Amino acid sequence: MTSAPIHQSGRHFLQLPGPTNTPPRVSEAVARATIDHRGPQFRTLALEVLAGIKPVFKTASPVIIYPSSATGAWEGALVNTLSPGDGVLMYETGWFATLWFRLAAKPGLAPELLPGDWRSPVDPQAIEARLAEDRAHRIKAVCVVHNETSTGVTSDIAAVRKAIDRADHPALLMVDVVSSAGAIDYRHDEWGVDVAICGSQKGLMLPPGLSFNVVSNKALDACQSARLPRGYWDWHDTLAANDSGAFPYTPATNLLQGLKVAIGMLNEEGLEAVFRRHRRAAEATRAAVRHWGFEPQCRHDQAHSPVLTAVRMPQGISADAVRRAALERCNMSLGGGLGQLADRIFRIGHLGDFSAAETLGTLAAIELSLRHAGIPHRSGGIEAAVAVLADERGSESPALVA
Template sequence: MTLRHGREYLAIPGPTNVPDAVLNAMHRPAVEIYTGPLLEITSSCLEDLKRLFATTTGRSYIYAANGHGAWEAALTNTLSRGDKVLVLGSGRFATLWGDMAAFVGIEVEELSFGFRNAVDPAAVEARLKADRAGEIKAVLMVQVDTASSVMNDVAAVGRAIQAAGHGALFMVDAIASLATMPFEMDAWGVDVAVTGSQKGLMCPPGLGFNAAGPRARAAHQRAGLRTAYWDWTKRDGAQHYEKYCGTPPEHLLFGLRQAIDLLFEEGLEAVFERHRLLAEATRRAVAVWGEGGALDLNIVAPSARSNSVTSVRTEGIDPQVLRDYCSEVCGVMLGEGIGELSGKGLRIAHMGHVSGAMMLGTLGSIETALGALDIPHSKGGVQAAVDFLAGAVSAAPAEAGLRNAGA
């Protein structure tokens, strides 16, 4: 017996669910790339990306690439072979960014904080103070690691770099955090920010982005790893095709324009609050289930748990069996554990185009699976999520609607 007939729901941390409005915006013929409406779409997207990154001093760049391409663009535009970077490990993806740096000839030192903890700003400050020769040219960090589900305090690390009096560039991966929680590039001292289209931006995979501040653009002038495709200077050219080093990814741009419009229509503060509430509801449910002994939230400190994705450790059970039940019976696809949680956990995403109905349905599917599979757990996780949302979300709009209907 299966209950999955209907629209499958992706509760994985990328690609995320694409709104129908974005899909519809992409469903149109190709247009001419040298004149006409595509020029305005490019211009407006570049400006609005700066707004999403919260920078007035930085410049934004769009690549036909995934987030790994955006990583490479950040590295090659600012660094030279033999330069040293400090990678702040708190899961899987900062380490992978460091691996990419090593591949192109950059020396990499990793300061690891494990798979269950956030980056410690004090340790970053101490390491940079010890680098009296200024060998470290950049600090690489993710705001949210989708493997561990940690949320790192970008502002605090930025302050630590400043307190150390160190000249290293501060590069931040906001791939799994932009448009799900605050990101303040200028205020937090971020020199290069990167993101991708397939998470909080609610678009299909295929677009990567850089935002480069003044210090990064100064470093760019002497960078020895620059290549034609990723090069910021070439993409600052006057011709439209130069913004993309060739033919623009038109239909992805049509979708991006619509997705950004949806975010601004909702309002960024409301977007952030929606993600916070649905994330906390998910954590409340997992905490209750975990009282049975088989499940546990991966990130130890509550303040370091992200509002994009929740990683869950499993004890004594095969998480794939749970994932298969949710997919095959309920039509809900959960994320598999990766990195340290490979075969030992799962991930529940709550980012991008996600609503209360979507998340409560996902949590209900998980609790159904736990019961059907006789996995040890405490019942009432969904009720804990419902109780939290009922207490957190004002009933005033609904009451106003009822009054208006009565009038």
């Protein structure tokens, strides 16, 4: 993509599905003076944040916070629970599921990827069937992505848990909630997830730099016998230090200051209201997309992501042309297609800290960009979005619970 002019008036619209816009209150907290990470002020902060983050994941289990990207938390989940040669069953929902699959091979695991079409959610029946074949229980973990950010598809995690149970298989369930935590209903304990993986830069409204493992008792038991090498990622060291409000290394103190504020903002709005706001923005965005004459990458009505919409361009039309026009004409960043979807789709983020006005502004800028790029479309998508947002009943879409 060509770069935007050196100076463009107005704020930059960061309409990616992550990193998302950081609210001013969070930015101010991150920008405060760095405090002594071994002093009493930090100890109070750490204990407050470690307790306060649990309701976001709807868990009573420990939440481990790393100074890293979410890729680090992926690795932390694997090396703390598994041993060389262990089988890991994964499902191909898109780019991030395949990245996790590739990472799992690096420490000496034996990952297996059930194929998908990059337009559909995880198929619990396929997981159940594969586990039923594994009578020797060589598969030690099932790893799935809750919200596949590359495709705009959300999977039913409760149904995956039930599939594992129906197969009467002891495999751990690991779930990537990087783009769902704090934005889509996720129930760690109720859904029987053993390890959740998360990052700070999406629904949690922080800059990149923190990642999370949410750890069940079953996962902690597996950690006792796991034989993959681990140092930095070791849960035992972190949990022992966390008991007294400390970390076994220098923590990201300023990001933790921001996390405290972000948790407070989620609590002030209320998680159910946060989820509803995201669903309504998604429905309004899809209404505009369909009015323009395009289709979402997700082909299943019940699996549309509340936090992003991936828009398929007709064959022969460049999705990146829309993104270039948006950046150059409107000072707005949109997500591009990843892997096999490069230049085939563009991705609209409606995630984190945003309002209905920002949703409409984003859609208006996209319609302008379509016109500027000379891409055939039906004008008037904004009116379709307004009709959705003006419906006072809001979104009543149920949580993905089987």
